[in-house]
Amino acid sequence: MIRHIIAAIATLLALWAMYFMYQLDVKAERFKQIQEVIRKSQQEVHLKPTVQPIQQAPATSAAEEAKKQEDETAKKLKSLRERAGSTMAFKVSPLYKQKCSSCHGVNGEGIIGPKLIGMSEEKVYQALEDFKSGKRKNYVMYGLLTKMSDEELKSLSQEIGTFAQKMEAASK
Ligand code: HEC
Structure with missing residues (x-):
């Protein structure tokens, strides 16, 4: 009887x-699967940082480059304006100052627009007429002159x- 019980036990x-072994196997299999998933996700995670800098680096550096250029342009403009302001050699009419100096400089020395010093009255007038009539195409000058x-x-x-003469007189 006891033998039977022992045998049964x-x-x-x-x-x-x-x-129990079977369960372990199942667990081991699951563990493997989980490991595989983790490995894959890690690969993906690892992939991302290597991909991202490549994608981001040019983007940020391009943006930085653009920002830098913008800053430089702004600086240049500012220094030009300051120089233009500080080298105001002779007085100009309020009309010129208001309408033209921002682009051509307080004394026509040129900033965004070309230098005007040295242009004869006829040449300036011809240019203005041509801009206004559209014969000479420049939207900035055209837009400005149509209202004048x-x-x-x-x-x-x-x-x-008279700018050239005045400039010469001022620099003496
Ligand atoms: C917003 C900027 C701006 C303003 C303001 C402006 N100009 Fe200009 N001007 C220009 C630019 C840019 C050009 C060059 C256009 C081109 O050559 O096609 C130019 C060209 C000229 C030229 C021809 C120069 C040349 O070498 O042939 C004359 C003259 C001139 N402007 C006079 C004036 C006068 C006068 C005013 C004021 C009423 C004025 N501009 C206001 C930007 C400006």
């Missing part, structure tokens, strides 16, 4: 052991025509 133990009268253009031409 042994069998149960064996069965339990088998079941012929008298204003004449007087400005006359004034700009």
